Amino acid sequence: MFFRALFDDAGLANSLLTHLGIPVISWLMYSYAFWVLVLLYLWKNLGFNIILFLSALNSVPKEYYEAVEMDGASKSAQFFKITLPLIFPHLFFILIWSILYSFKAFREAFLLCGNHPHSSIYMIQHFLNNNFANLNYVRLSSAAMTTFLVIFMLVAGILLFRREWGDTEL
Numbered sequence: 001m002f003f004r005a006l007f008d009d010a011g012l013a014n015s016l017l018t019h020l021g022i023p024v025i026s027w028l029m030y031s032y033a034f035w036v037l038v039l040l041y042l043w044k045n046l047g048f049n050i051i052l053f054l055s056a057l058n059s060v061p062k063e064y065y066e067a068v069e070m071d072g073a074s075k076s077a078q079f080f081k082i083t084l085p086l087i088f089p090h091l092f093f094i095l096i097w098s099i100l101y102s103f104k105a106f107r108e109a110f111l112l113c114g115n116h117p118h119s120s121i122y123m124i125q126h127f128l129n130n131n132f133a134n135l136n137y138v139r140l141s142s143a144a145m146t147t148f149l150v151i152f153m154l155v156a157g158i159l160l161f162r163r164e165w166g167d168t169e170l
Contacts, residue, residue, distance in 0.1 A: 003040045004028075004112055028113050034120035040108050045101055049094055056090030057083070092162050099154055103147075 006012050007027035014024045027036050064082050073081070106125035109117055115130060116122075124147050131140040 001111070003036065003043075003108075007032075007036050007112075029118055031118065031120045033113060033118040037105065037109055037112065037121050040112070041102070041105050044108070045098065049098060052090065052094050052097075053087075056087040056094075059090070060086045088162075092158070095158060096155060099158075100151070103151060 004011075008014070009024065009026055011027075013027060018024060025032060027033065060083055064086075065078060068078055068082060106123050109121045109123055109126070113121065115126065115133075117126065124143060127143055128140060128147075131137075131143065
């Protein structure tokens with residue numbers, strides 16, 4: 001609701017533009033809607049991802065850094081040889097979590113623009129909802145299976161990448 005009020009035609013962003021002498025922009029009706037949705041997604045999810053990332057950094061034992069400092073390792077060597085391998089499972093979880101939650105951004109797009117938003121933010125869930133409302137079950141089921149396959153392939157690709165490159169030992 002805050003973002004809808006912020007980027008509405010009579011919202012705070014357009015009031016600021018009018019004050020600066022710039023013409024009013026219909027943020028939610030043109031390709032700007034995509035960037036508004038990206039900003040909303042980042043605002044909503046970035047804090048949680050940062051907390052997960054900071055907890056991953058705090059899980060690295062300090063003794064490892066002390067030992068390699070005595071051996072004369074540089075900061076970049078400490079990062080690539082200690083920090084990154086030890087937080088890689090956490091980064092993997094954050095990546096999977098973010099991908100799955102990006103498919104849940106429909107709620108925000110629906111609240112911002114309704115059933116038929118600008119084509120830049122028309123999502124598969126809009127397509128599913130509109131076909132369900134029109135009782136077009138063939139298109140609905142094929143879109144649902146396609147969505148499942150896309151998510152499955154993304155997660156499977158990340159799992160394969162992790163198996164090949166992510167399992168390192170100190």
